[in-house]
């Protein structure tokens with residue numbers, strides 16, 4: 001059996017961090033699943049906000065595709081330089097695609113993956129709009145089972161709705177808010193520390209310094225998130241799936 005880390009590197013190699021897609025091709029890719037949960041990674045490649053290019057959050061797209069392979073969930077992730085920031089702009093093409101997928105596949109939960117810098121004082125930061133996009137308890141219970149905790153130290157520490165609650169800044173519509181408020185589907189944002197996801201930084205990454213994550217921590221993170229996907233699929237949520245009305249793309 002292929003080691004998760006090898007597979008993660010393989011999947012991540014397909015991502016074009018800094019080049020736009022070929023003409024007519026989308027900036028993101030949907031890996032079809034058979035279960036009603038979608039793993040999203042809108043910042044898997046570099047993206048554009050207010051005319052400025054923001055660096056990719058490397059290994060979040062690879063992680064989304066790996067988790068989809070392991071669980072049968074759907075994945076939607078950036079695979080090339082984006083002309084918008086899907087975690088900011090209300091009219092990002094990524095969001096239209098997400099709305100369509102949530103509707104068509106009766107998705108009940110969207111897990112939105114992001115990458116936090118290595119210096120952050122947490123392993124994973126959970127954002128649930130302070131409980132409005134989903135009750136954080138379900139997520140905490142699963143992650144506690146894998147050695148993560150609010151009182152744990154550094155890479156095992158969980159930050160809950162503090163540093164990145166998913167609410168966004170002024171004028172920002174995060175994926176989590178879009179899911180909760182427009183699509184009426186449960187959602188959570190997970191910011192994963194670089195040590196927990198970056199197997200080895202690729203030469204074309206924006207960050208020039210060589211960087212290797214912690215293999216044992218990455219394996220533990222993959223196991224924990226795969227478990228989390230299972231648990232979120234099994235949880236009975238209070239409102240029916242995919243009730244949101246997808247937005248119409250701009251003409």
Ligand SMILES: [Zn+2]
Nearest residue numbers: 043057114115
């Ligand atoms: Zn991000």
